Amino acid sequence: MSAISQWQLRAAFAxxxxxxxxQEVPAYTTLVDVSREVNEDVLRAQxxxxxxxxxxxxVTAERHGAIRVxxxxxxxxxxxxxxxxxxxxxxxxxxxxxxxxxxxxxxTAFRPVDGAELARNPFRVFTSMLTVxxxxxxxxxxxxxxxxxxxxxELFPPELLALxxxxxxxxxxxxxxxxxxxxxxxxxxxxxxxPVDKAWYETLERISAVAADIGGVRSTxxxxxxxxxxxxDELYRRMxxxxxxxxxxxxxxxxxxxxxxxxxxxxxxxLAEPRAxxxxxxxxxxxxxxxxxxxxxxxxxxxxxxxxxxxDGLLGRVDEQAAQNPSEARGDIARAVWERHxxxxxxxxxxxxxxxxxxxxxxxxxxxxxxxxADIVELVRQxxxxxxxxxxxxxxxxxAAGIFQSNLSGEGTRDNEQQGTAYDTAWLSGAxxxxxxxxxxxxxxxxxxxVAGIARALGLTGT
Ligand code: OOG
Ligand code: NI
Numbered sequence: 001m002s003a004i005s006q007w008q009l010r011a012a013f014a015x016x017x018x019x020x021x022x023q024e025v026p027a028y029t030t031l032v033d034v035s036r037e038v039n040e041d042v043l044r045a046q047x048x049x050x051x052x053x054x055x056x057x058x059v060t061a062e063r064h065g066a067i068r069v070x071x072x073x074x075x076x077x078x079x080x081x082x083x084x085x086x087x088x089x090x091x092x093x094x095x096x097x098x099x100x101x102x103x104x105x106x107x108t109a110f111r112p113v114d115g116a117e118l119a120r121n122p123f124r125v126f127t128s129m130l131t132v133x134x135x136x137x138x139x140x141x142x143x144x145x146x147x148x149x150x151x152x153x154e155l156f157p158p159e160l161l162a163l164x165x166x167x168x169x170x171x172x173x174x175x176x177x178x179x180x181x182x183x184x185x186x187x188x189x190x191x192x193x194x195p196v197d198k199a200w201y202e203t204l205e206r207i208s209a210v211a212a213d214i215g216g217v218r219s220t221x222x223x224x225x226x227x228x229x230x231x232x233d234e235l236y237r238r239m240x241x242x243x244x245x246x247x248x249x250x251x252x253x254x255x256x257x258x259x260x261x262x263x264x265x266x267x268x269x270x271l272a273e274p275r276a277x278x279x280x281x282x283x284x285x286x287x288x289x290x291x292x293x294x295x296x297x298x299x300x301x302x303x304x305x306x307x308x309x310x311x312d313g314l315l316g317r318v319d320e321q322a323a324q325n326p327s328e329a330r331g332d333i334a335r336a337v338w339e340r341h342x343x344x345x346x347x348x349x350x351x352x353x354x355x356x357x358x359x360x361x362x363x364x365x366x367x368x369x370x371x372x373x374a375d376i377v378e379l380v381r382q383x384x385x386x387x388x389x390x391x392x393x394x395x396x397x398x399x400a401a402g403i404f405q406s407n408l409s410g411e412g413t414r415d416n417e418q419q420g421t422a423y424d425t426a427w428l429s430g431a432x433x434x435x436x437x438x439x440x441x442x443x444x445x446x447x448x449x450x451v452a453g454i455a456r457a458l459g460l461t462g463t
Contacts (some may be wrong), residue, residue, distance in 0.1 A: 004178035006171050007120040008224040009086035009237050010112070014123040016186045021225045024191060024292070026088075027244060027268065028225060031294045034229040036060065042230040050230055053260070053299060053391040058119060062228040064297070067189060067221070068105065068214045070150040072431035075457060076128045077156045078220075079432040081185055082110035082125065084164035085305050086117055087169075089127075089436045091394050092425040094133060098401035101415035104128055104137040104208055105404075106423045108436055109395055111257075115446050118393060126395055130214045135418040145214050149200070152401030153218045160184040189411050191292070192219040195276035195284050198421075203281055210404065213291050224267070224295045232264050232298035244268050247406040251399035253300070253311070254334035258344040259353065260309060262311065262392045267295035267406060296405060301346070301389040302443045307328050307354030314341055315398070351377050355444040356390040358450035361457055372458045376451055394439045 022029040033454070039059060042052045048057065067305045069075055079089060086314075087110035095103040109125035132138055132146050163181040167173045173181060194217075201216035205438065213394060218389060229235045233255050239246055252264040269290065277287035318334045325333065349355035366372075372384045379385045429436045456462065 003172040003174055006084075006086040006167065007117055007122075007356060009167060009173065009181070009413065010087065010123050010179060011121040012182055013060070013085050013185060014061070014065075014121060016182055017065060017189060017222060018195075018225060020186055020190060021222055027271070030242065030244065031239065031268075031296055034235060034242070035229040035296060036228055038235045039230050040197050044205050044354075045100040046166050053301070053389060054116060055119070059228050059230065059333045060121075064109075064124045064126060064226045065222045066128070066208070066224050066226075067349070068130070068147070068223065069132045069155065069220055070132065070153075070328045071216050072129070074155055074220075075127070075428070076149070076432045077161060078127060079110070079434060080161055080168070081164045081188070081417060082321050083434075084167035084173075085123070086112050086295075087123065087125065088113050089428070089432060089434065090442065091439045092263060092436055093395065093397045093400060094403045094423065095128070095397060095404065096134065096136075096414075098397040100163075101206060102137065102165065103210055103401050103404045104134060104414075105214075106428065110394060111436060113442050115139040116371065121322075122393060124393065125271045126400065128210075128214075130211060131421060131423060132215075136414045136416065136420050137211070142203070142207070146204075146211075150215060155220050156188050160188060173290060175202070175230075187439065189220065189222045191221045192272075193276070194218060195278040196287070198277040198285075198287065199238075199280050201277075207400065221291070222339050224266070226297050229296050229298055229317060232266060232296065235296055236266055239268070249330065251402045252396055253337055254331055256338045256342075258338065258342055259349060259355075259389075260305055261307070261342075261349075261401065262300050263297055263394075263396055264300070264405060265295060265297040267293055267403055269406075284325040299391050299393075301349065302356045302394075302439075304353055304356060305440055306352075307349065308440075310342070310354060313381050314338060317341075346387065347380070350380070350387055357387040358390060358446060359387055359454045360450070361454065362386045372460060374460055376454070379454070379458075384458065390443050393442075399419060417435055 039056065069078055073223045089108040089173040090111055090113065091109055095105050095107060105128035107126060109124050109126050112118050112122060121148055130144055138146060165175055167181060198215055201212050204212035204216045211244065231248055236250060247267050250266045252266050253261055272281040272288040272290040275287050275289045277285050279285055314337055317337050322330050343349050343352060343354065350357050360384050362385055368383065373379055373382060380387050425436050430445055
């Protein structure tokens with residue numbers, strides 16, 4: 001019997017989740033269809049340029065999901081499940097601080113980290129944990145009730161965790177076990193038909209809809225699955241024409257004529273779904289909950305720390321100008337700001353150290369016996385090597401908070417008189433007993449490895 005490798009497990013996991021989610025949320029299927037149409041059109045119009053940030057095979061299969069858990073223990077378990085699929089924690093996002101209104105979670109993204117693994121299948125899951133210990137959201141009484149409730153539930157059965165540990169340790173699983181792992185993993189992320197305790201759910205909902213979604217039920221569920229599209233502005237128009245009401249903005253960088261960087265996302269609210277509710281007298285009534293939604297994204301080039309600081313600075317500028325000119329469309333303000341301050345070409349981004357690239361030898365490099373220059377920017381300029389942008393594989397805290405917010409009913413409450421609880425990368429690494437990786441370090445490593453390879457091939461040292 002043949003063994004199934006980790007990337008095959010990951011690809012199958014993403015595929016099965018997609019099938020399951022399409023059955024549960026029909027609008028998702030529409031979104032996937034429209035994304036595919038847009039991608040085909042872009043490919044036809046742009047040819048090879050359309051594949052500059054990933055092959056069409058990768059982009060068509062590419063998804064990210066999102067799930068939410070309640071406790072460090074659950075976070076630890078979910079990290080074991082994702083490790084089976086070669087998905088590792090990257091980045092720390094504190095969404096309690098990322099937006100004007102309150103989202104009581106901290107998050108990381110589980111994803112492949114190695115270039116070849118990403119190219120095979122980049123499936124990633126944005127994973128959030130409720131900040132139960134933060135007194136700005138939960139007073140002592142509610143915190144203790146929540147902790148008791150969460151301690152009494154089991155999101156991931158022991159058989160799933162054991163199979164996951166084995167896949168992570170061996171880097172593969174025999175076919176039969178692989179099948180069982182996939183079955184149990186997909187089931188753990190389905191919406192449960194179990195009746196929801198109405199009073200408890202509503203108690204939490206008064207604090208925040210996110211708290212109710214996470215701590216009000218006895219299981220977790222994928223709350224969206226996001227396809228990648230090559231032209232998100234066109235997708236937005238086509239979805240709107242089909243009568244699907246999108247949120248009113250595309251989050252992230254504006255549409256503009258320069259290179260796409262980082263991540264642009266937009267979403268729509270899913271319909272309320274019927275859910276059985278248990279009332280205090282023990283009866284079961286039918287209710288409805290609106291906990292799932294649709295999202296789509298376009299990915300651009302990964303920015304360095306410097307590039308990211310520029311991006312964050314420009315966002316601040318756009319905020320300021322938008323506040324001063326409330327009648328002007330934010331997208332127009334943003335485009336104008338970008339056209340003034342953001343370099344308009346990949347070459348400039350590279351030369352100014354604002355974005356990450358990998359390099360390969362140019363097929364038509366000079367062969368006149370001359371010595372290549374030692375500097376990577378010069379090597380590209382003189383056509384010794386070709387630069388390829390690295391695609392951004394991560395998330396943006398402000399967009400994430402915006403996606404959370406725009407899909408919730410109610411603002412939630414936060415008591416700002418209280419001191420927030422400190423959670424950070426080191427805390428999360430400790431809680432899940434594995435290192436939460438720094439995304440910048442990962443991109444940098446890919447870039448450095450390729451620069452070192454070029455230097456070796458051209459007989460250069462000190463490039
Ligand atoms: C996660 C929201 C963040 C994204 O793409 O930024 C996210 C959630 O709603 O649980 O998925
Ligand atoms: Ni998302």
